[in-house]
Amino acid sequence: MTIDLHTHTTASDGTLTPAELVYAARRDGVDVIAITDHDTVAGIASAREAAAGTGLRVLAGVELAARRQRYGLHLLAYGIDPTDGTLAARLHELATLREERVRNMLELLRGLGVAVRWEQVAALARGTVGRPHVAQALVEAGYARDTGDAFARYIGNGSPAYLPSARLTVAEAVALAGDAGGAVALAHPLLSLSRRALVALLPALRAAGLTGLEVYHSEHDAAAVRYLRELAAEQRMWWTGGSDFHGAAKPDVRLGGVAIPPEVLAQGPFQGAMAD
Ligand code: AMP
Ligand code: ZN
Ligand code: FE
Ligand code: FE
DSSP states (O other), rough: OEEEEEEOOOOTTTTSSSHHHHHHHHHHTTTEEEEEEOOOOOTHHHHHHHTTTOOOEEEEEEEEEEEEEEEEEEEESSSTTTHHHHHHHHHHHHHHHHHHHHHHHHHHHHHHOOOOOHHHHHHHHHSSHHHHHHHHHHHHHOSSHHHHHHHHIIIIITSTTTOOOEEEEEHHHHHHHHHHHHHHEEEHHHHHSSSHHHHHHHHHHHTTTOOOOEEEEEOOHHHHHHHHHHHHHHTTEEEEOOOOBGGGGTOOOOOOOOOOOOOGSTTTTHHHHHHH
């Protein structure tokens, strides 16, 4: 059984529409996917529609940007009801803040003599707008060689036109997901944190209501996976995993490309989601 519980669509910064993602999952022999777009659940309904009757299971998820002190963290919520009104309203508020942040970053770029218009960036973002779209606009306007160059010179963390995104606290993210019936895992823990920082941070994250850990991820090597599996077991946390597929935005990442043990679906918020 092929399972991929971390995927992005054009509802955020992926390059496949939800229907295209479903098509690709079926073509590549994936049995269960979770859609985990950044701060939006807008892709889930049309993915489910496209998957209806095909045997592909589409689980609802969302990858929430959160913060804890100086750390920017990604949290994966699963088991949520994507039609929940409060969830939609809060996510919409966050989208408005994201847009403001990008507009302010474009102001900073203008101050550097780099003229990229909001309309150019917005046209690249079919869903949630973010730095990847700014990077793409910078490339298209000839200010950067490629998106990596755009991040390095202009908008990467600490670069001259970088602004942090407005973020939920971990407790707010947990409440948001919990009110919509779900639970929250820390996404790709060893991407944003060292082992040491993770262990130091975990008690506070647990106290804020975090119950799961993402163990399997395209950028976690075998040693990271082993470490995180043990940590999750020791902490009595549920675990999850996926490719973090973004389509052509991350060409090296294949849908279903990270092997996830099927037992994943028997724990945490997946039990209820699979029973629906
Ligand atoms: P945002 O949420 O708008 O701050 O954008 C974050 C996204 O930008 C991440 O999901 C990454 O895919 C991408 N990103 C961050 N840093 C870099 C980098 N140095 N090079 C390329 N992409 C990056
Ligand atoms: Zn992304
Ligand atoms: Fe992430
Ligand atoms: Fe992701």
